[in-house]
Amino acid sequence: MGHPKGKLIAIGGAEDKGSDLEKGEIHRNNLNFFELGILNRIVQESGGPAAKIEVITTASTIPYEVGENYLNAFGKIGCLDINVMHIRHRSDALEEENIERIKACRTVMFSGGNQLRLSSIFGGTEMLQILHNRYRTEEGFIIAGTSAGAMAMSKTMIYEGNATRAHLKGEVKITTGLGFMENVIIDSHFEKRGRFGRLAQAVATNPSCIGIGLGEDTGMLITGGNKMEAIGSGCVIIIDGHDIRYSNIADIPDGNPYSIDNLKVHICEKGNGYLVQERQFLPEASEGSVIRKQVSVE
C-alpha cells in the first residue's frame, strides 16, 4: 500500500459547530477560531485561496447554519471556491452530482456534530472509497475535520463517553470510523470537557492505538499517515498504552472503575509533533523547524 500521499488535518473544535449548536448555543460571532490560524493552515495546505473546498455538514443536525458559518469564515480569509455539501442520508452520498464534486475538489472539510452520523452515512459508500483512494494516491489532497469530523477520521472511533463516568468500564463506546488512519483514536474538545479518562479507557482497551486528545482551537496536521504536527493555540495530549504493565480492564465487569499501570503521555503545543509508528515525540515537527535544525547543526 505505501504511505498515503494526501494529508489529514484533525481539529479539536472550538466554537463547536455541531454539538454546541445542537444544544441551542449558537455562537454566530465567535469565529476567532477561524481567524487564529487553523483555517488559514488548511487553505495554505490546499494550495491557496483559489482551492476548491467542499464543506461536508453531515455530522451536524443544523447543517444550514453550520454551512453558512463556514462560508463566512473561509470567505473572511479570502477563499474563492468554498462549497457546502448537505449530505443528510446515505442516498445523498450515492448521488452522482455529489460524487463528482468529491472527485473535483482539492480539500474536504467535515464539520462537527455527531460522529456516528458520519460513520453510518458514509460507511461502505462509493464516496468514501473515492476519498480513500484520493487520500492514498494524490499529493496535495486534504481531508480536514473538526470535532466529530476529526474523531471520525480514524478506524477506531469513540462515539460516546460522558466525562463524569469515563472511569467506569464500558462507559466509553467505540465503533468503526471512516478509517483514514489506523492505530490511533482521536478525541476532541479535550481540555474543556475533561476527557482524559475516556481516552485513557479507549487506549487501555485498544492498546495498539495511540490516543490523540485534541484541545479546542488545536489540531494535528498528519502527513504520510504517520507524522503529526500540532497546529493552533492549544495542546494535544498523546496517550501511548504500549508499555502498560498492568490493567484490570479485562477482568472487571462493566460499570466498575478500571486501573492502568504505566501509560506514557506527551503534551504537544504548536510546532511539536509525534511519529505514530515510532511512538516518538518531536520537539520540532514543522518542515521549517527541521530545516533550521539541520542548518544549525552543520
Next chain:
Amino acid sequence: MGHPKGKLIAIGGAEDKGSDLEKGEIHRNNLNFFELGILNRIVQESGGPAAKIEVITTASTIPYEVGENYLNAFGKIGCLDINVMHIRHRSDALEEENIERIKACRTVMFSGGNQLRLSSIFGGTEMLQILHNRYRTEEGFIIAGTSAGAMAMSKTMIYEGNATRAHLKGEVKITTGLGFMENVIIDSHFEKRGRFGRLAQAVATNPSCIGIGLGEDTGMLITGGNKMEAIGSGCVIIIDGHDIRYSNIADIPDGNPYSIDNLKVHICEKGNGYLVQERQFLPEASEGSVIRKQVSVE
C-alpha cells in the same frame, strides 16, 4: 526524622461541601458520598465509632452548613464523638481551647472550600505544629481532608488554575500547603472538572513531585508518608514527571502553551496503590490483599 506514624486520608470531594456550596449549590440531601464507604473507612482507621473526631471547617465560607452536614453524615454511620471546629481567623487557631481539642482528638477532618484559607490561617501556628508532631509520632492519629482539605495536605499546593486555561504557562498557581507530605501535589475533583492539564503543568514545573489527581468520591489512604491505597468508587490518576525528556516550560513566556515529552501516568481504582518514593504502581495495596497474595504464592 523517620517515617510518620500517623496516616493521611486525602479525598477528592463529591457533594463538594465548600466550593459548590459557595456557589450557592447546596446539596443537603446528597450525602451518598458519605454512605459509600470513605467516611466509614475514616472511622475504621480512627479505631471505631467511639473515636473523637474534629471536623475543621476553615476552608469553607459557609462553615455552619458544612459542619452540620458532617455531623449528620458521621452520625448516620453511628459515630458518638464528632465535633466541629469553626476556626475562621488566625486568632481562633491560637486559642487555648482549640489547641487542647487538637491535642485530645483521634482524628481531624478538613472540609472542602478554599485551600488558601487553610494555608494562610494555619501556616506557622502552634496548632499546625501540634498536628505535624502528632502525625509524625502517634500511631493511629489520622489527618483526613476532602477537596481543598486534601489539596492542602502537601507542601506543594495548587491554589488556582482554570481547566480551560491550564494548558498555558503561568495559569496554574502554586504555593505552600500545610506540608504533611512532601514530593506530591494533590488535586481534587479530577474527573468532573477536567484537571489533567493543570496537574500536568504543576508536575512539569515541579518534576520532583508526583501528581495525585483524586476523582470524586475517591481518596488515597497514605501510610508511612509513602504508601498510598486508593479508596472509594472512582479513580486516582498519578502523574510522574521524573522521566520527562523534553519540556518547553522553562523557555516560553507566561500565557503560552507548554509541551512535555514522556510523562508516566497510572490510573488507580479501589485497592490499587502507589509507592511515592519508589514511584511504583501497586495492583494490590490493601493489607488484606498483600496477605492474600503472599498466601497464594506459598
